[in-house]
Amino acid sequence: MPYSIRNSAGAPTLAQAIIDTIPEPFVVLDDQFRVLEATRAFYETFKVDPAQTLGRPLYALGGGEWDIPALRLLLETILPEQATMDDFEVAHDFPNLGRKILVLGARKVLSSDSSNATILLSFIDVTARRANEREKEELLKQTQELLRQKQVLLDEMEHRVANSLQMIASILLLKARAVTSEETRVHLRDAHQRVMSIAAVQKHLHASSGVREIEVSSYLSTLCSSLAASMVADSQPIAIKVEADEGTVDSANAVSIGLIVTELLINAIKYAFPTDKADARVLVKYEIKGPDWKLTVADNGVGKRAGEARSADSGLGTAIVSALAQQLDAKIEIASDTTGTSVSITRATFTSRLAPTT
Template sequence: MRMAVTDPSVHYRDIVNSMMSAMLVLDGELVVQFANLAYYQLFGGTESETLGHSIFNVHSEIWNQPALRPLLESVIPHDVDVRGFKLEQTFPVIGARVLNVSARRVTRAGAPTDQMLVKIEDVTNAEMAARAADESVEKTHAMMTEVHHRVKNNIASILSMLRIESRQLEDEAGRDVLQRIALRVESMGSLYELLAIHDNTGIVRLRPYFERVCHSIEQMATSEHTGWSIEVRGDDLPVSIDDAIALGAVVNELVANAAKYAFNGRQDIGSIRVLMQDRADEIHITVTDNGNGFDKDHVDPKSTGLGMRLVDMYLASLEGTIERESGHMGTSCFIRVPNRTRANDLASSGTLSAAPKEIRKPAIVRGGDRSANGASHPHKRHSEAGAAAPAAE
């Protein structure tokens, strides 16, 4: 591309001489016709040592670079623009520097030949600042990875002690409590394991996390139950660490509850499914089983109800809701929570208005309970012979 200066009153030398960046004007033979004050201030030398000399003989350590010289030689004959060529080295006069070199062909009205304008920017400070920032980020990532590894190892130690205590207990109720606590701890451990493996961006993908949570439940329940499976499918949604902790705890309680109670007395093959769906400003999670179903009037007397209280507590922290339906075809739990990760992304990008709408804390709705407005949620009772699965811990 040519840059034309048609006004003869424009004294380009004065303009170039006033620039803060180092500038050179070369002729077609790449002989220096002009160097501005910034050039001499940066590289030293005098006019007599610079003007009238080939650029490759003036500060040759700069211009005789194997990658740069062919580019400069192509600017005038082939109308090539050189933009932001980075030159990093230790120079005799100015020491270690990072320079950005740009060059383009210049056509002046009335001039017999084209010329070349060369611009040299000293970007050392900016480059060093960027590298320092990158190093700081890398150190932070390394530190967070170490923290996650240590937390994961501590969780593994706690799990080991819980399992030892559980195996030594003869009381079935006490053993069950320890196993449920172990599952809750292992759910947290799965999260930190993912954080230790992947980059520490503060974002967790739900699908691999839920798969690990459910795998832990399968492993723990294998000794007591056979003939059922757990499947995790749906959208792989990114959420914050805090939201992942809460959602992982909710899914852990619901799946562990189904694994313990849904298939009692059943000989056929059962299944538990966890489905995740991206609904723009909401995340929908459905936990279903094809087990016995439950009746709220038949609750396991050994159940403490702690699991469902934890579910309610975590969903309240997420401003989410849960609806439960149960019958002879099984039980379904429908969870809806705001997609706060997406909302935060939109807010940071300026897509959302500065004044957010007031968020109403939604009610937690259980099958058979009264909702916030007094309406009764439909609850399907077990209608076939056989014991219904209790509304569990």
Template sequence: MSHETAKEDFSLLLQALDASISGIILTDNRLPDNPIIYCNKAFETISGYQRNEIIGHNCRFLQKEDRDQKEREKLRNAIRNGESCIVDIRNYHKDGTLFYNELYMSPIKDDQGRVSYFIGVQNDVTHRKKAELDLRHQQQLMEKRISERTQSLKESEDYLASIVQTVRESLIVLDPDFRVLSVNDHFLKTFKVTTGDTIGKLLYDLGNGQWNIASLKELLENILPTNNPVEEFEVEHDFPHIGRKLMVLNAHRIELEGQYKDRILIAIEDITDRREIERRKDDFLSIASHELKTPLTTIKGLVQIMQRTVPPELGEKFRSVLEKTGVYVDRLNNLIAELLDVSRIQTGNIELHKDLFDFDKSVHEAVDTIQAATKSHQIQVSGNTGEMISADESHIVQVINNLLSNAIKYAPDHREIEVYLSQVSNFVKFSVKDQGMGIRMEDHKKIFDRFYRAGEIQQRFPGMGIGLYICDQIIKNHGGTLWVESEPGKGSTFSFTLPLNTQAT
């Protein structure tokens, strides 16, 4: 077969896979943790993730926190034994929505009979599973539910009405023509109106037209009917009597049959003050960081001059004090540099200067630098990518240094740190594994938030909780992803991917 024929056949195969309505993935069993190296378009549609968020991950990321399913043990045994298997497993869409996945998994073996890859064919069978579960549940509880509903209907209505009136958000119920059916007390107080001013009125006519807001019309008339529900929709408007308000709207159209059909529920959260506080905090952070930078640079210079000009008669104790002063000045300087990075990220002023560089070489140089500064841990590097990537080398090295420093910091009783490099499809992948205290599942996403620190870590280790936030933003700005795999008491593995092509994907 000629090279051109093989290339044409391969292109045809990829087109066929992308045309499939079933999700198809390939995982590389030769690499640690059996990462995904290929997915078709249908898999992206089924999972809700884009390709750059999928490549390099183990398939378990689809189960999120739901890790106790017996089907996972069946999959592990099949992978361990190099066998095929079929399971129905609970997975979660990127937005957190549960869906049931019918998975057919088979090994792909090389000429020596060793399992090199696994292919997974997946179908969303949520409707079938829900129908089965609903039918079973209805058969068991129908009679009991009818009697309980009849008995407690009035009580429930009163209870729900009390909740609606005491909730700290403005709530509106509209009919299909956008006329107000009811509002809660918080809405009346916030927008300084009465029930007579609202009930039965067209929403856009409220307050002499002050609710005639273009973005609100777009939400109700164009977005909501095609995307039910709508969450975290921001609306900013200057109201005549109460001033400018920044609001977050959550809207839901009731699609049930009966008297409540097509009613629209809107919850309004006023975040004007909160956003202003955040803006002031970011301004303070930026100003304070810049103002501290100048005198600290002067202090560092003076300490260095003193270190070079110490008279011999002052002795070793004085030299030791100066050396410790220099160390703490450097720590403070690094902290201020991180605060400046946070400020730049928040204001959208982070600058990336991309250029081609040898990824493996940069990783090894960063490891050598960290290793030279610590005697308590041994860092082992394995694997390679053999690739030149287009990225901001200084920022990528900053991420690597932070992850390595964290691995050392949070595993003080374990000497070994493992670094692994690999190429996964058209991405390079970096992983650093420690044997430290580990991280709870519920903290996996939060640790990348600004200023977040898990309770146990906060008690045992100093820090401000901005290092991982900066790392996450840098990797995202390069078109990659940063994530963690960890369990309490079993250490942590932090990994990131970066695209090989020069454009962020």
């Protein structure tokens, strides 16, 4: 007669009452692995009949589907050595249930008034959880592969864009040398410089490929240094200085800001110093205050007198800067006199801490 957790009259004990409240599949076995008690969740989860369960060896339940090698290993080898075991995972195909992945917990309990050992065995069905984990892993792998393919395509596109810009710039330069009209030559050279400026911005942003935020100071310093190297002649040196607050800008806005700086810098180099000037200089300043910012490009060139228009003020460069500023939700302010010209692009209500100095 197997040991029972009920009293001699067959009435439920405290242990039996506790088992009846457990919501998870749970069984109590004697030292011969016969089922003494089981929770309702055990019967419902594994579709077994209480009358065909109580008093029978666990391995013999159903049609013998519980004779699981991993379960035998837990109960007959591991548990006698350790007396307790948690998170023991078992995968098994049940005839009426399909494949189940179970996490088992086992305790071996010796009663103080009996030499018989009792084994407490709990089951947690993690089949759905493991399936979700595998699905997430597969989705992660697919996402990583798609990102890799996207990066390959992006790199290829950037490479083709760079080559195309260089080709267009070369064609424009050849055309400028070939035409006889001076006005046409000037327009072609202007177009050439703007294509090269776009290429410069594209090159610097390509170095930060995959980065959503671009560090402003190093970005503008590198860009202005590159433009100065290609445009400032040795015969008329122009010092180009960059002052930028520490901070970052979204990579999408960095493109527009870079093009604005390029246009204003080209304009200053071309028109601010028609004659040699010993201390010719251009200051590029970028100030940040919260979400707002102010970009200023100021030179100490000839500027203009009241009522006088500089040749580039209504040209293509101004139209480009205006369009880019509008995209950035920023306003343009131009101050120009005989001491030089300052162009400011301001987002929202930014107020400079100090007036720009050249």
